[in-house]
Amino acid sequence: MFERLYVMLMKEFLELRRDRWALFRLVVPLLIQMVVFGYAATFTVSHVATAVLDLDQSQASRELVSHFVATGRFDVVDVAGSQDRITSDIDSGRAVVAVVIHAGFARMLWNGQGAPLQVVVDGTNSNTALIALGYISQIVTQFQASNTIQSLSTRGGAAPLTISITLQPRPWFNEGLNDRWFFIPGVIGTLTLIQVVSLTAFAVVREREVGTLEQIMVSPIRPFEFILGKTVPFFLIGLGDVALVTAVGILWFRIPFVGSPTTMLLGATLFLLAALGLGLLLSTLSRTQQQAFALQFFLVNPLFILSGFAFPIAAMPQALQWFTLINPLRYFLVVIRAVFLKGIGIADLWPQLGAMALLGLAMLTLSILRFRNSLD
Numbered sequence: 001m002f003e004r005l006y007v008m009l010m011k012e013f014l015e016l017r018r019d020r021w022a023l024f025r026l027v028v029p030l031l032i033q034m035v036v037f038g039y040a041a042t043f044t045v046s047h048v049a050t051a052v053l054d055l056d057q058s059q060a061s062r063e064l065v066s067h068f069v070a071t072g073r074f075d076v077v078d079v080a081g082s083q084d085r086i087t088s089d090i091d092s093g094r095a096v097v098a099v100v101i102h103a104g105f106a107r108m109l110w111n112g113q114g115a116p117l118q119v120v121v122d123g124t125n126s127n128t129a130l131i132a133l134g135y136i137s138q139i140v141t142q143f144q145a146s147n148t149i150q151s152l153s154t155r156g157g158a159a160p161l162t163i164s165i166t167l168q169p170r171p172w173f174n175e176g177l178n179d180r181w182f183f184i185p186g187v188i189g190t191l192t193l194i195q196v197v198s199l200t201a202f203a204v205v206r207e208r209e210v211g212t213l214e215q216i217m218v219s220p221i222r223p224f225e226f227i228l229g230k231t232v233p234f235f236l237i238g239l240g241d242v243a244l245v246t247a248v249g250i251l252w253f254r255i256p257f258v259g260s261p262t263t264m265l266l267g268a269t270l271f272l273l274a275a276l277g278l279g280l281l282l283s284t285l286s287r288t289q290q291q292a293f294a295l296q297f298f299l300v301n302p303l304f305i306l307s308g309f310a311f312p313i314a315a316m317p318q319a320l321q322w323f324t325l326i327n328p329l330r331y332f333l334v335v336i337r338a339v340f341l342k343g344i345g346i347a348d349l350w351p352q353l354g355a356m357a358l359l360g361l362a363m364l365t366l367s368i369l370r371f372r373n374s375l376d
Contacts, residue, residue: 007221009229009232009233011229013233026195026237026241027244030191030195030241030244030245031244031245031248033191034187034188034191034245034248034249035248035252037183037187037190037191038180038183038184038187038248038249038252038253041183041186041187041310042179042180042183043127043131043179044179045073045128045131045132045135046072046073047072047073047074047075048073048074048075048096048097048128048132048135049075049077049094049095049096049097050068050074050075050076050077050095050096050097050098050099051076051077051078051079051080051085051086051089051090051094051095051097051098051099052065052068052076052078052079052080052098052099052101053079053080053081053082053083053085053086053098053099053100053101054079054101055100055101055102055103055105056101056102056103056104056105056106058105058106059106060105060106060109060110061101061105061106063143064101064117064140064143065099065101067139067142067143068099068136068139071135071139073132073135074097074132074135077089077094077095078094078095080098083100086098086100086120090120090122093122095122096121096122096125096128096129096132097119097120097121097122097132097136098119098120098121099117099118099119099120099136100117100118100119100120101117101118102116102117102118105117117140119133119136121133173341173342174341180253180255181255181256181340181341182337183309183310184249184253184255185249185255185333185336185337185340185341186307186309186310186333186336186337187245187249188242188245188246188249188336189271189307189309189329189332189333189336190304190307190309190329191241191245192238192241192242192245192268192271192272192275193271193275193300193303193304193328193329193332194300195237195238195241196234196237196238196241196272196275196276196279197275197278197279197282197296197299197300198279198296199234199237199279200230200231200234200275200276200278200279200280200282200283201279201280201282201283201286201292201293201295201296202283202289202292202293203230203234203279203280203283204230204280204283204284204371205283205286205287205288205289205291205292206289208287209288209289224368226371227280227364227367227368227371230280231276231280231364234276234279235272235273235276238268238272238275238276239268239269239272242268242272246264249340255340256340256341257339257340258340258341258342258343259338259339259340259342259343259344259345260339260343260345262346263335263339263344263345263346263349264335264336264339266346266353267332267335267336267339267349267352267353267356268332270353270356270357270360271328271329271331271332271335271356271360273356273357273360273361273364274328274356274359274360274363275328276360276363276364277359277360277361277362277363277364277366277367278299278328278363279296280363280364280367280371281363281366281367281370282295282296282299283367284367284370284371285370303327303329304329306320306323306324306327306330307324307327307329307330307333308324308330308333308334309329309333313330325355326359328355328356328359328360331352331353331355331356331359332352332356334349334352335349335352335353335356
């Protein structure tokens, strides 16, 4: 058995060695995607084009506008003179946010009355709109608090007796709330899945297309040994990919790695087995490389969307939440983020590790059975 398996492995490695573009295809696109996703995948919104209509023209209104500019989140692109100009800015896309300060704003603010502030947001991009509204709420709250203190000190009056509750948020594991710390580990898992499934999805079907599958099958090699020979090289390549993109995340993007490398290695191993099983299953279901590519495209995109990479699983419909249970990427993202940021060990991650082990075993077994049936 070991001699036959050794010959099969040597065949796969020789094919990779003779392919001059193999190293390029396995490394360079992965690094490019890692860098692009690392910078592009973010929920942070900066330099939002903002139009301002100041009908009060007071020191307080100008101070409020300066608060918006000082954060770096908003760029004032137009100081409008009328409501019609504000409407034109939003309709034309010149501005995403419009802030309207009505006349009497300062007077009502200093008198302790409610000072209305109108905010118009282009809801075409709902994600940007919601994030911008969150920033605006924080800025206005800080402005109101600072002006309340100034008003009391100026008038020399005592503050009314009230019960004050002050919230002091303290984020754990990501004190700066840097969303890149959340996205980069997810990018590592996603790119690894795409790379491994792409390689293995063409493994068997390529042998069938070039006519070497029949030659291999008339040899003493067994279906299990054939599948294992196809799996081991891509497994080693997958481990190398995980190590490569993890190094880029740590050294280039400065993502902290506080966990155990052993836990990371175990999680990556189980995830790769599940991904290899999935790719081999697609390969056995396809007759041509075009079919394999179509099946891969059809399957990988839903796995990415239903993994919790960017969209919370808890917010999905119940039927889709059940479907995510057979998605190995879902479990690996939990493992890799926990290892990177929390330093959690195997004892706390055994549900995710066990789920990936079961999925890998099931998919590899199904691939072997499917391959046997395709030979009959």
